[in-house]
Amino acid sequence: MIKKLGLKNIVIRFAGDSGDGMQLTGERLAKLSAIMGNDVLTLADFPAEIRAPAGSLGGVSGYQLSISATQIYTTGDEVDILVAMNPAALKTNIKLVKKSGVVIVNSAAFVKKNYIKAGYKENPLNNKYLASYRTMSIDISKLVREALKKLPLSTKEKERCKNFFSLGIVCWLLNRNINTTVEWIQKKFFKKKLIAEANHTALHAGIKYCEANELFNTSFSIKEINKTTVLKGLYSYINGNTATAWGLICAAQKAQRRLFLGSYPITPATNILQELALYKNLKVIAYQAEDEIAGIGTSLGASFAGALAATSTSGPGIALKSEFINLAVMTELPLVIIDVQRGGPSTGLPTKTEQSDLLQVLWGRNGESPIVVIAAKTPSDCFYCAYEAARIACKYMTPVVLLTDGYLANGSESWRIPDIDNLLPMEINNVVKGDDNFQPYKRFSQTLSRPWIVPGIKHMEHRIGGLEKNENGDVSSNGENHHQMCYLRLQKIKNVAQEIPFPDFYGKEKGDLLLISWGSSFGSVRQATSNLIKIGVSVSHCHITYINPFFAGLNDLFSGFKTLLIVENNLGQLVVKIRAEFSVHTVSLCEVRGRPIIVDKIMQKAKNILNTTYKGK
Amino acid sequence: MNKLNITYNKKDFQSATSLKWCPGCGDYSIYNAVINAFTKLNIARENFLIVSGIGCSSRFPYYCETYGFHTIHGRAPTIAMGAKLTNPDLSIWIVTGDGDSLSIGGNHFIHILRKNPDIKILLFNNEIYGLTKGQFSPTSQKGLKTKTSPLGSIEKPLNIWALAVAINATFIARAVATDTKHMQKIIIDAGNHVGICVIEILTNCIIFNDDAFYPFESKSIRNDNIIFLMDGEPLIYGKNNNKGLVLKDMNLAVIDIKDENKKDVLRHSTNATAHTLHFLLANLVYPAFPLPVGILKKINVRTFEQIVMDQEKYQEEHAKIKNIHDLITSGDTWEVK
Numbered sequence: 001m002i003k004k005l006g007l008k009n010i011v012i013r014f015a016g017d018s019g020d021g022m023q024l025t026g027e028r029l030a031k032l033s034a035i036m037g038n039d040v041l042t043l044a045d046f047p048a049e050i051r052a053p054a055g056s057l058g059g060v061s062g063y064q065l066s067i068s069a070t071q072i073y074t075t076g077d078e079v080d081i082l083v084a085m086n087p088a089a090l091k092t093n094i095k096l097v098k099k100s101g102v103v104i105v106n107s108a109a110f111v112k113k114n115y116i117k118a119g120y121k122e123n124p125l126n127n128k129y130l131a132s133y134r135t136m137s138i139d140i141s142k143l144v145r146e147a148l149k150k151l152p153l154s155t156k157e158k159e160r161c162k163n164f165f166s167l168g169i170v171c172w173l174l175n176r177n178i179n180t181t182v183e184w185i186q187k188k189f190f191k192k193k194l195i196a197e198a199n200h201t202a203l204h205a206g207i208k209y210c211e212a213n214e215l216f217n218t219s220f221s222i223k224e225i226n227k228t229t230v231l232k233g234l235y236s237y238i239n240g241n242t243a244t245a246w247g248l249i250c251a252a253q254k255a256q257r258r259l260f261l262g263s264y265p266i267t268p269a270t271n272i273l274q275e276l277a278l279y280k281n282l283k284v285i286a287y288q289a290e291d292e293i294a295g296i297g298t299s300l301g302a303s304f305a306g307a308l309a310a311t312s313t314s315g316p317g318i319a320l321k322s323e324f325i326n327l328a329v330m331t332e333l334p335l336v337i338i339d340v341q342r343g344g345p346s347t348g349l350p351t352k353t354e355q356s357d358l359l360q361v362l363w364g365r366n367g368e369s370p371i372v373v374i375a376a377k378t379p380s381d382c383f384y385c386a387y388e389a390a391r392i393a394c395k396y397m398t399p400v401v402l403l404t405d406g407y408l409a410n411g412s413e414s415w416r417i418p419d420i421d422n423l424l425p426m427e428i429n430n431v432v433k434g435d436d437n438f439q440p441y442k443r444f445s446q447t448l449s450r451p452w453i454v455p456g457i458k459h460m461e462h463r464i465g466g467l468e469k470n471e472n473g474d475v476s477s478n479g480e481n482h483h484q485m486c487y488l489r490l491q492k493i494k495n496v497a498q499e500i501p502f503p504d505f506y507g508k509e510k511g512d513l514l515l516i517s518w519g520s521s522f523g524s525v526r527q528a529t530s531n532l533i534k535i536g537v538s539v540s541h542c543h544i545t546y547i548n549p550f551f552a553g554l555n556d557l558f559s560g561f562k563t564l565l566i567v568e569n570n571l572g573q574l575v576v577k578i579r580a581e582f583s584v585h586t587v588s589l590c591e592v593r594g595r596p597i598i599v600d601k602i603m604q605k606a607k608n609i610l611n612t613t614y615k616g617k
Numbered sequence: 618m619n620k621l622n623i624t625y626n627k628k629d630f631q632s633a634t635s636l637k638w639c640p641g642c643g644d645y646s647i648y649n650a651v652i653n654a655f656t657k658l659n660i661a662r663e664n665f666l667i668v669s670g671i672g673c674s675s676r677f678p679y680y681c682e683t684y685g686f687h688t689i690h691g692r693a694p695t696i697a698m699g700a701k702l703t704n705p706d707l708s709i710w711i712v713t714g715d716g717d718s719l720s721i722g723g724n725h726f727i728h729i730l731r732k733n734p735d736i737k738i739l740l741f742n743n744e745i746y747g748l749t750k751g752q753f754s755p756t757s758q759k760g761l762k763t764k765t766s767p768l769g770s771i772e773k774p775l776n777i778w779a780l781a782v783a784i785n786a787t788f789i790a791r792a793v794a795t796d797t798k799h800m801q802k803i804i805i806d807a808g809n810h811v812g813i814c815v816i817e818i819l820t821n822c823i824i825f826n827d828d829a830f831y832p833f834e835s836k837s838i839r840n841d842n843i844i845f846l847m848d849g850e851p852l853i854y855g856k857n858n859n860k861g862l863v864l865k866d867m868n869l870a871v872i873d874i875k876d877e878n879k880k881d882v883l884r885h886s887t888n889a890t891a892h893t894l895h896f897l898l899a900n901l902v903y904p905a906f907p908l909p910v911g912i913l914k915k916i917n918v919r920t921f922e923q924i925v926m927d928q929e930k931y932q933e934e935h936a937k938i939k940n941i942h943d944l945i946t947s948g949d950t951w952e953v954k
């Protein structure tokens with residue numbers, strides 16, 4: 001008799017060669033679980049190589065997801081179930097699995113050649129290597145071939161279905177309803193009926209195999225999330241890069257402007273360019289430029305000509321775009337600059353996440369170059385942040401940097417589809433009629449923003465450029481004027497603070513310790529805070545979306561706490577800006593391990609601070 | 618194009634900013650030729666956009682009463698491309714120099730030629746860096762002594778025409794700044810061409826590279842040193858039109874024209890589909906050969922922005938996602954009731 005164990009939360013990780021289809025398998029499990037009513041978060045972990053040699057450690061691709069009956073903020077510190085398609089996948093992922101966790105391996109791949117390649121001296125399935133786990137060694141390759149023996153496909157094509165067989169095993173183990181995935185297979189392989197049938201058969205074969213053989217004495221179920229805590233509405237499952245692209249399209253449509261994205265392919269930002277290339281009919285021009293500089297240059301030209309313009313890149317691309325960002329600062333044209341951060345410096349870790357471009361985008365340019373910087377906290381938040389970046393860029397006639405990162409870009413979560421009409425309006429400083437006495441740099445008093453005058457309007461011909469100008473728009477190298485203009489541009493950016501809502505705050509408004517996050521460190525910090533409060537440790541959490549300028553009331557907020565613990569995926573960058581602007585006591589928790597900092601570490605750090613600093617309280 | 622119901626004169630295109638090139642600079646005559654040409658193009662003034670990079674020539678937009686964008690070093694083609702795609706109705710002119718477009722902006726120069734947007738490039742070539750006060754440029758002649766090449770430049774100069782022919786640019790021309798009339802005609806022809814135009818304009822830097830183009834400027838000798846290319850006309854030159862270009866052993870050769878060899882003289886064609894003779898003409902080196910000026914090549918193909926709009930139209934008819942609502946509900950959705 002198989003026991004059915006109800007769980008609040010479970011973490012599954014699929015790992016295999018880059019070509020094994022692990023991303024797709026994980027994504028299917030995530031989507032069907034979300035549709036079943038669970039909260040689901042995912043983390044895609046790609047190798048830098050497209051198809052590294054089969055079975056090599058460098059070629060292992062992973063996909064982790066956390067399925068939960070309550071709201072969750074991270075993909076989990078430890079893995080409950082690992083599916084490893086070969087020895088290399090086992091080797092690189094086993095350390096993430098909790099003791100007594102479930103390890104499912106494709107035994108067919110554990111031949112001598114492969115386990116030697118993965119660095120094992122002997123077959124890890126035949127010794128005590130996996131003794132502390134519940135290991136299921138299954139000859140998936142053979143079982144798939146048998147299940148598909150009637151189909152007129154080559155052995156290679158049949159083998160390719162083993163990811164669906166493994167999905168079947170996990171679906172049985174987690175009592176998942178596979179209907180939506182079956183529908184998806186039919187839709188996805190609409191033109192390849194035979195492949196659709198093969199994948200469908202493999203999926204069922206995986207489930208049947210578990211039923212028939214009683215491999216596991218326990219199966220798990222994860223209750224659907226308490227519906228009273230979930231907003232009603234239509235939901236979708238979205239990753240960060242798609243959300244960013246859609247946010248831009250929404251902004252352009254609301255602004256009734258063409259959307260122009262000038263970009264150059266770079267990991268992990270490329271998907272934004274690819275996504276936007278699909279929607280030419282929605283007045284989107286996704287222009288693949290000859291280099292990073294041309295990416296932003298074409299965007300700035302498009303902005304001058306009246307498009308809502310954006311450029312997308314990662315850290316190395318920002319370095320190349322810096323001179324053009326300054327031209328946008330100087331000419332005061334709206335521009336959204338998306339930096340999907342990755343591990344640096346230099347080429348660094350292209351496929352791993354990091355938050356180490358903050359100081360670059362804030363201060364990495366010549367001259368006094370104030371700029372707006374905002375950061376998205378979750379994959380779906382990328383939608384709202386892209387929209388907000390565009391809104392501020394247009395209203396204040398300024399470049400705005402939107403920071404996301406590899407974790408958000410490739411991570412997915414469920415997203416309640418918003419009513420577009422309820423988003424804040426796009427405020428455009430439109431000028432459509434000629435006036436001989438106009439001044440291109442005449443400012444509006446509330447924002448200090450200038451009008452957006454687009455070529456083609458009669459009697460408004462004017463010149464802009466990178467040279468300093470006076471308030472009439474005429475070129476000027478006068479020192480006194482330059483001094484005033486630098487302060488004007490700075491004040492304009494400071495005025496953006498009037499747009500900023502109260503930060504996402506959790507916990508009491510006063511206390512000993514305030515945890516601070518920005519960008520994707522939101523998830524781990526919110527989870528840690530929630531866990532700490534549950535066990536009676538009093539901490540609070542403030543998440544910062546607007547990094548430049550800061551929310552105006554931040555000083556008051558901070559003053560309610562004795563210590564600020566700032567958690568970031570870098571060696572301490574937000575802390576630099578906080579300490580420059582506020583007189584506060586800060587402690588940093590910093591890591592650059594290519595993944596978000598784990599919840600347990602944050603909890604330990606918070607406890608240590610409270611124990612050592614406020615002993616006896 | 619509809620006829621404008623307005624006639625412009627030169628003053629309409631002069632901005633209030635006073636010209637600040639060195640006295641005697643060739644850029645003055647180019648300026649006059651350009652604004653004169655603009656009055657004759659049947660384009661509304663508000664639809665002109667002049668984009669420049671950095672350098673002496675790149676101050677140009679400030680002096681014209683059109684829309685203008687003085688950008689950063691070498692990057693004018695990128696700004697121009699973005700503006701063109703956003704508003705294809707604009708008549709966009711890039712004003713650039715030899716350092717700006719061939720050294721720091723070399724990459725953008727190659728790709729804008731390749732992509733063929735309807736943008737005109739006026740490349741002011743003075744074979745020197747002027748604004749930084751006299752260093753050799755990518756078009757400086759070998760041996761030129763400058764502040765950074767005190768013993769003479771050791772670099773082979775870049776041939777703008779040869780580069781443009783190799784990329785198959787759709788309009789390639791050359792003018793000498795002192796010959797205002799000829800230059801103006803070329804600029805008008807470029808203005809009427811639909812596609813990328815490269816006009817190399819030889820302009821004298823009186824301060825740092827004076828008389829670099831003396832053989833092509835001096836009225837007394839230039840006819841022996843220049844060959845004017847005219848579509849459909851024989852390739853002849855010389856004070857008395859007594860010299861001609863012929864093919865000899867896979868090379869071009871100069872002959873003294875006589876009755877018996879008259880028929881061997883090549884006839885110029887701007888729209889020849891084979892590159893070969895255009896390439897040979899582009900590679901003629903003075904003084905063994907005359908310097909060709911005029912329009913080397915002019916062919917019509919669909920422009921980049923036209924193809925972009927074609928695809929947009931195709932998508933409008935065929936795409937399943939028709940609006941923003943379709944888009945945001947296009948994933949696997951489910952409803953929480």
